[in-house]
Amino acid sequence: MESFSVFVPKLVPKKDYFAPGHRACIGCAEALAVRQVTKALGRNVIVSNATGCMEVVSTPFPTTNWRMPWIHTLFENASAVASGIDSALKVLNKKGFINKRPKVVAMGGDGATLDIGLQSLSGAWERGQDFLYVCYDNEAYMNTGIQRSSATPFGASTTTSPAGKLGPGQTRPKKDLPAIAVAHNIPYVATACPSYPFDLMDKVKRAMAIPGPTYIQVLSPCPTGWRYPVDLSIRMGRLAVETGAFPLYEYENGKYKLSFDFPKLRPIRDYLAPQGRFRHLRDAEVDQIQENIIREWQKLKDKVEA
């Protein structure tokens, strides 16, 4: 990354489409991710946003942070709304009623994407609707007070998967939505993290250039929900990637590519230790998480090398 930082910032657009002044928590990596994503998107887009943290912190009437056409309707339907926009743009252009084709982008948190909105997202993918979906994954329902979602990793304590005498918190592994996206045979799938801003923005631009459904899942560390100090968000994203807890990769036209490879993964303990949501874990459980990560990392490497 060091070599990038010398010259890449000059290539990043100065213009922001997500204006300052939003009401996200201090240290929110999701707001940072939105800023990076919208920078990469540029002005010629229409955004369909699911209900969640980002909608709430950015649009208390009569204020808005969005310098692009933006629509929020409900929690589970951002993909269906985006489908309507996509189809309307196609037909209005074809009939000559308008003469512009902005790119359509849908956004939602992990609850809106992996849980309640998965059906409408799957439907849009299957129909081949032309839009980019960005999931800001902070691994729980943070907006409503840190309840578990299917993106919550094994062992995390949340308000609806609390660690207790009988269990370690979340008892199931994180749902692998990128794999489900790949199974829909869509042309482009990627994972990203605002701790790697140039990689994230490159992926957004790549997805924008590809017609048809594209999907990017952005790990968005959340100091409020993960319970770590607010100045550690960038570090938490780095640790998630370096430990293999959230590998960054791309899938395009049947081929996987690792965005950041490591000869040896950092021990998962480095990532878990600063986070209050994992504080209760015993050595045996940490060992289990470590084993799972190494196994999943190897599976991903096998896909990359296949």
Add this chain to the structure above:
Amino acid sequence: MMTGKRIGMESSLGIAEAVKLANADVVAAYPITPQTHIVERLAELVANGELDAAYIPVESEHSAMSACLGSAATGARTFTATAGQGLELMHEVLYVASSMRLPIVMAVANRALSSPLNVWGDHSDVMAVRDTGWIQMFAENGQQVFDLTLCAFRIAEDPEVLFPVMVHLDGFHLSHVVEPFYLMEQDVVDKFLPRFRFPLALDPDKPLTAGAFFPPGVYGEARRAQDDALRSVRPVISRTWREFEEISGRSYKPVETYRADDARVLLLTMGSFSETAMLAIDQLRERGQQVGLVRIRLWRPFPFTEFRQAVGNAETLVVLDRAISYGGPTGPVCAEVKAALYSEPKRPRIVSYVGGLGGRDILVSEFVEMIEKGTALAESGVEEELLTIGVRV
């Protein structure tokens, strides 16, 4: 003046014909009985190039209405159709469509609700979406379905309106029945329904935030403004129907009556059963009884003035509901009617009947029975919250 050739056609296909003549841009729909023939026909028209529209075969009704939100917000003329469970699955999305002032047109082939499963017609689905903020109107026959669908686009898109519109037709009893139609020429429709421009379209050249969240300090004002706006559209609806009469010769009013002028007893119905009720009125008139029929065509916004005028001189009003308000006061339509008349110095005695549930017919003889028994009951002064007709008790 009935223009054009008279043809026979299923009512569902008549709606598709109206949507084609309206040159809809986007149709997003999910199959559900008894609405399927409408969207099947539209898919066929799109596949054959007879309707230049995008057809989005969504994976649920929730997504159907959500896709309609996106489409209408982009400025496309947008249509969908549903029924029963489908309308219920759309429920939360319906509120968004009206609050965001999106001029979507939807045909609802009215159907009963589960459980137990029943795919046939009644008004349980309509009554459940009464307060969603949509303009809602009822058709009684195939021609009306066609006419009201065309008018619905014009009303929804009127700059003084900008509300979504539901056109209700009874499932099977109307949706699947072959009816006589006078269709219209494309150039006549084009003049009546010119290309519209949605003033709040999503556009990168004019970015806007649609669907912001409203804290307690502004939410109430938004709700009040929406209600004021919906109440104020009644003159536009009447004006549109008058203009439609000029090109079609067919007239529509928010409240319509049949042999009601000197009637002492009035029967109130909505939807296709009204035509059967008319036969009952004719029979009783032949026997010299002063009875008549009132039909509410415009269900939302409720036409208070017209309704009070229509029933003001009657002594008894017998109301037929095709839905039950479980544990509530009378059938849902009757409760509304009572509320609308409560403050009137002179008002009829009101009797509430529920019948025709889940596709069961109401015979002419049963309408006669409702009127006669209802009148006797009203005159006796006994108040019953709910009577059923044609139901084994």
